[in-house]
Amino acid sequence: MKEIHERLSTYLDRIERLSLPFDKQGVVISTNFENKELLVDGDDDRIIKEPILYPLFQHNMFYMVSVPAGTVVTPHKHDENIFRLIVKGSLILNKKHKIEAGTWFAIKADSTYEITTEEGYLSFAGYVSNCRTRRMETGLHGIKRISSAKTSKKKPKKANKAFNTDSLLRGICCAKLYAPLQITPLAGRLRSAG
Incomplete structure (x- = not known):
């Protein structure tokens, strides 16, 4: 196998060539397309690196979001694109897409979406510049x-x-x-x- 040096320029080129546009509902889900440009580690062919075919670089704020079992997130929208990678658990997006651990999805700005989860989930969430939150009584991160x-x-x-x-x-x-x-x-x- 030919060794290549992955650089930011090759990464950006791949995203431009292979990423899917948002669908009619303003959603992109990683399971809706096959990434044929998997990379293997430079030293061990058993280690696979799958590029996320979404422009994460447009996001500036990242959070680990824990959602308890039985949660229903009612229809709402954001004024910016958002990104979620499900780390653990699962959810139902817009009453039709089952999103499980290892799957990522993005919602286009001003697109209405809703989430339900029976088992709860943990996600890696990206926002561009606005994440509506409230501080817990005890503060954030043990502060x-x-x-x-x-x-x-x-x-x-x-x-x-x-x-x-x-x-x-x-x-x-x-x-x-x-x-x-x-x-x-x-x-x-x-x-x-x-």
């Missing part, structure tokens, strides 16, 4: 907000004008306001300010 009564009343130190410490703190979930800070791999290095 809890310290009550205002426990925060320090000390005057903040003057920031070095050459280095914006406020931006840095906001960028790491504002370590002085959240505890415990449990974001891997920094969890071992950053400590709660509380």
Whole structure:
């Protein structure tokens, strides 16, 4: 077998040549076409790499979404394309497409869709720039907000004008306001300010 070096340019070319357009309902499902350009690992022919024939690079935000058994997601739509790869479990999309683990699908912007699941599912979900969510009471990813009564009343130190410490703190979930800070791999290095 001829060895090739997969590059971004060959990957993009493959997506342009082989990806399917959205159907009338604004849906693309990976099982609706056969990807004949499977790749094997450079060192072990038993390891298969199947390119996802969808432009994931248009998405900027990714989440692992866990949906419990018996959930019905009523008809709705997004103002941007969305992507889902089912990692575990299964769902029924638009009352007719059974989507099982290992299958991905995309919904075109402004296309109405609905989901039902008897067993629940875990998906890798991609959004372009808008993911409607609410924070859980305990915060996200094990980060809890310290009550205002426990925060320090000390005057903040003057920031070095050459280095914006406020931006840095906001960028790491504002370590002085959240505890415990449990974001891997920094969890071992950053400590709660509380």
